Amino acid sequence: MKRGLLLGLVLGFMLSTVDLPTAWAQDDGATLLDQRCSVCHSSDRPKSKKKTPEEWNATVTRMIGKGAKLSPDEKQVLIDYLSKTYKP
Numbered sequence: 001m002k003r004g005l006l007l008g009l010v011l012g013f014m015l016s017t018v019d020l021p022t023a024w025a026q027d028d029g030a031t032l033l034d035q036r037c038s039v040c041h042s043s044d045r046p047k048s049k050k051k052t053p054e055e056w057n058a059t060v061t062r063m064i065g066k067g068a069k070l071s072p073d074e075k076q077v078l079i080d081y082l083s084k085t086y087k088p
């Protein structure tokens with residue numbers, strides 16, 4: 001009984017990840033920016049810039065080199081968000 005419920009939950013979770021609110025599946029770009037990019041300077045620093053996707057990639061890679069904590073997946077989510085939101 002319990003197992004069936006658990007299995008149902010896991011299956012339901014897997015099937016619904018596509019429409020799941022992003023906060024559930026993974027932090028969204030805005031959250032990552034506010035949480036991970038405000039450790040050493042305020043997140044206004046990136047927010048005041050406008051960059052192309054290549055430039056954001058280079059900046060985020062540089063920040064990870066300095067110590068920003070982002071998994072490869074989170075890095076991609078953040079770069080996509082930055083490129084969409086803070087573009088020239």
Ligand code: HEC
Pocket residue numbers: 033036037038039040041045046049059060063064066067068069070078
């Ligand atoms: C470990 C500390 C640290 C973290 C975490 C960090 N930064 Fe930085 N950041 C710095 C320092 C130090 C500078 C100033 C020196 C420089 O520009 O290299 C800087 C400068 C910047 C600048 C201005 C220079 C430029 O290239 O335009 C931007 C934009 C920036 N950071 C974005 C980010 C973003 C986006 C994140 C989140 C992924 C982030 N930072 C996380 C340390 C950090």
